Amino acid sequence: xxxxxxxxxxxxxxxxxxxxxxxxRAMTEPLAVGRDEVIYLICSHDRVALGQQQDEQGRHxxxxxxxxxxxxxxxxxxxxxxxxxxxxxxxxxxxxWAVLDPLLESVEGLHPxxxxxxxxxxxxxxxxxxxxLLPWIFDRHLEVGREQEVDRGAVEGGEIEFRLEYIGKAxxxxxxxxxxxxxxxxxxxxxxxxxxxxxxxxxxxxxxxxAVYEPEQGGPxxxxxxxxxxxxxxxGIPRELLIGAAEEALIAALGTAENRRNTGTRQxxxxxxxxxxxxxxxxxxxxxxxxxxxxxxxxxERASVDRGSRGIRFELPRV
Numbered sequence: 001x002x003x004x005x006x007x008x009x010x011x012x013x014x015x016x017x018x019x020x021x022x023x024x025r026a027m028t029e030p031l032a033v034g035r036d037e038v039i040y041l042i043c044s045h046d047r048v049a050l051g052q053q054q055d056e057q058g059r060h061x062x063x064x065x066x067x068x069x070x071x072x073x074x075x076x077x078x079x080x081x082x083x084x085x086x087x088x089x090x091x092x093x094x095x096x097w098a099v100l101d102p103l104l105e106s107v108e109g110l111h112p113x114x115x116x117x118x119x120x121x122x123x124x125x126x127x128x129x130x131x132x133l134l135p136w137i138f139d140r141h142l143e144v145g146r147e148q149e150v151d152r153g154a155v156e157g158g159e160i161e162f163r164l165e166y167i168g169k170a171x172x173x174x175x176x177x178x179x180x181x182x183x184x185x186x187x188x189x190x191x192x193x194x195x196x197x198x199x200x201x202x203x204x205x206x207x208x209x210x211a212v213y214e215p216e217q218g219g220p221x222x223x224x225x226x227x228x229x230x231x232x233x234x235x236g237i238p239r240e241l242l243i244g245a246a247e248e249a250l251i252a253a254l255g256t257a258e259n260r261r262n263t264g265t266r267q268x269x270x271x272x273x274x275x276x277x278x279x280x281x282x283x284x285x286x287x288x289x290x291x292x293x294x295x296x297x298x299x300x301e302r303a304s305v306d307r308g309s310r311g312i313r314f315e316l317p318r319v
Contacts, residue, residue: 003284006246007209007225009291014132015200018185030109036228037205038243039169043162044199048134049075049096059085067198082158087151094123099136102129107150141293164300166258169247210235210242245273249287253312254300269314278316286311
């Protein structure tokens with residue numbers, strides 16, 4: 001009775017990347033080498049902004065935006081959402097929603113934007129080091145418990161709760177070409193601007209890992225889940241079927257506002273991918289996230305996942 005395990009590893013793309021047409025650059029930076037993003041999670045999150053320095057240690061409060069449907073928004077300065085400490089050389093941007101972090105280049109090896117024009121930037125040459133605040137906090141959460149050679153700063157609080165708007169899949173190179181925004185992105189961006197201007201839209205591309213095991217071998221906790229390129233060979237399951245199964249299972253497990261295909265009578269596991277997996281002898285599918293940072297949650301219409309969430313199991317229909 002073989003079980004297919006699907007593991008998803010999300011990466012966060014800053015909110016301005018897709019509207020600015022910089023998705024290809026984000027997907028080809030040094031930290032993206034070796035990734036194989038094939039599932040899109042399009043999410044939204046409240047805007048966040050920095051307050052004034054609070055103490056001699058250089059810590060700053062961070063505030064969330066609040067607003068009503070279609071109306072103006074403000075920041076809740078009575079209830080700090082987080083407190084951040086910047087390391088030497090990193091400081092707040094004058095724009096409020098960003099930080100100036102030259103360590104992105106010196107430590108992470110990110111390339112400067114070739115189109116950057118210091119003469120047109122409000123912070124001159126320092127503007128080339130601007131990084132959006134929420135992804136900066138996400139990265140600090142990702143580092144919790146890891147020994148760092150260089151001080152990158154720290155965050156107290158800052159519980160990130162992404163609201164899942166849409167799940168979609170891409171071909172092997174789709175995210176690495178300058179082909180414009182995802183087809184759902186204009187609709188989602190427009191809806192946010194009209195109804196929830198206090199929220200921003202973020203893309204979380206996910207790597208897929210997969211493995212097949214027999215239950216008597218000990219279950220998912222002891223199973224190694226290799227990257228997709230190796231999983232295709234080790235499982236014998238076609239790449240496009242693994243991707244389709246991951247997309248359909250995730251839609252069925254979490255639910256989204258914009259996914260209406262495969263949400264009725266053809267919802268996974270009674271779907272195209274579920275039928276094809278059952279036909280080759282797979283009895284169960286377990287889908288789970290791996291490497292979600294501390295203090296980060298992805299919330300769908302039906303369920304939510306965080307670092308401590310267990311895999312979600314589907315029993316495939318008998319052929």
